[in-house]
Amino acid sequence: MTARAATRPLGTVTRGTTNPNRLRRMDRWIAATHGAELRRAADPVAVDLGYGAAPWTAVELLQRLRTVAPRARVVGIEIEPARVAAALPYERAGLVFRHGGFELPIPQRPLLVRAANVLRQYEEDQVAAVWERLCGRLAPADPATGSRGGLLVEGTCDEIGRRHVWVALGPEGPRTVTFATRLGSLARPSDLAERLPKALIHRNVPGEPVHAFLRDFDRAWAAAAPYASYGARQRWIRAVRDLTADWPVVDGPARWRQGEVTLRWGALAPRG
Template sequence: MTARATARPVGTVTRGTTNPNRLRRMDRWIAAVHGAELRRAADPVAVDLGYGAAPWTAVELLGRLRAVAPRTRVVGVEIEPARVAAAVPYEREGLTFRHGGFEVPVPGRPQLIRAANVLRQYDEGEVAAVWRRLCARLAPADPATGARGGLLVEGTCDEIGRRHVWVALGPEGPRTVTFATRLASLDRPSDLAERLPKALIHRNVPGEPVHAFLRDFDRAWAAAAPYAAYGARQRWMRAVGDLAVDWPVTDGPARWRQGEVTVRWAALAPRG
């Protein structure tokens, strides 16, 4: 194998579809749950992996993370060279763009890798290997300080960011799954099924945990119908509260009010 072939970015070009504010739900969740890790890191680097045809998501990520961790630097990584060239004029202090793929060509170990709408085009069987590769690039945990290490956030959303589902992974592997939505546009929770990440979207069938979860969520939503008189937020919070009786929900009302719910990965992981 030649040196040139060895240096070739790992992965394939995505469609590149992007819109301003598309990833706002994911960003605000990252800022809330991972802000402390970014603040305590000596060199907090966040990677926007596969940002697409325009650099909006990387620009927005910098602003949202710096609101909670002012020293954070963001590196946008794209496998299509023309997209990198188009993004370079948007570079500023704390924001750079690089050509690359799943090898994540940044020095050291980043505190965050965000890969939104990147794995959608891959086969389900390829996901685990990509996850392992990306998790191996994360900053390691440090038991001496209590640091949990870096975070990989991988998921899928619709074109304008109303519905989004993502998996959060640490250096050790997958931790949680988060469902997030604009509540005013929601008919029932299982509407989010079409935005399940690649690891789960083909598992929304009877006998799989994610199917049972969405079924129970729809039932809790239906039972909470009387709360709709107080608004969709109150109905969602009541439904999630009921759901948490039988499912390992890891967050609380402060996040539920945002139209979110986070569940342990082990409860939704595919069987077989």
């Protein structure tokens, strides 16, 4: 193996589609649920992996993380060298860009890796290996301080960020699945199926947990129709509240009001 081959970034070039504010729902959730870990870290480094043809998402991630963790730093990593070169003028204190892939070419073990719309083009059977590699690079848990370690957030959204589904993983593996949407754009919860991450999108078939969940969510949404007169938010809250009777929802009304619901990964994990 040549030296050049040994240092080649891991992964393949994505389409690079990106838009300002596209990942706002994911960023908002990260700030709310992972902000304490970032605040207490001596050097809270976050990675925007595969930020795309323009650096907007990395710039925005820094801004949003610093509202909850003022010392947070962001490293944007892209496998396409031309995209890195185009992003360099946007570097500033706390924000740098690097050429690389799933190997994460930084010396630190990050507290956060955000990989949005990166695995969409991969095969389902490749996902587990990518997850394992990225989780292996996260900052470890520290029982002495109560830290659960770093967080990998991997998922998919539409082009303007109205609908988004992501999996959150720690050093130990998958933890939760979050569905997030602009409620005014939603006809029924199962509309989010087209934005399921690669690990789940092909499992939305009878007999699989994610299919059963979306079926039950649609039923709860239909039963909550009388609440629509108070607005889509109240209808969503009521539907999610009904879901908690049968599904392990781990968040509460404060997040539901944002058009979110988060469940334990084990409840939706693919069978087999």
